Amino acid sequence: MNIRNLFEQKILLKFFSLAFGLLFWATWGGNQPTTITYPVPVCAYGNQADKLADFPDTLSITLAGSRNELYQIDFSKLAWHIDTEGLAQGPNHIEPTTQALFLPSTIKVLHWSPAPLVISMLDPIIGQAEQQEKLT
Secondary structure: OOHHHHHHOHHHHHHHHHHHHHHHHHHHOOOOEEEEEEEEEEEEEOOOHHHEEEOOOEEEEEEEEEHHHHHOOOHHHOOEEEEHHHOOOEEEEEOOOOOOOOOOOOOEEEEEEOOOEEEEEOOOOOOHHHHHHHHO
């Protein structure tokens, strides 16, 4: 049996086509740039975490990276972490970063919602009820 007769058989040709297609997809398809939008919870930590007055419970973020990197993210453990030590009294405008989400540096944050993201800190001297009235 020569090579030409081998490839003229339809079943063998289909098998080789399938194998070549899967090999091609596995080799070059995983590095394809991809975006994904996912809601993540907002968590605060630090000595002033109890002084946060107004911040969203969840944040919808759009991430960009290669398909392989995005598949490796465990979205059930993903959260945006706010360090309250650097926040001033009153409203603070903050942008989510890959460091605050504990993501690899190769994954980028493209968009987030709500934008602009404003997080308000309570004044320790004024009572919480009075501070809430000022914010509304």
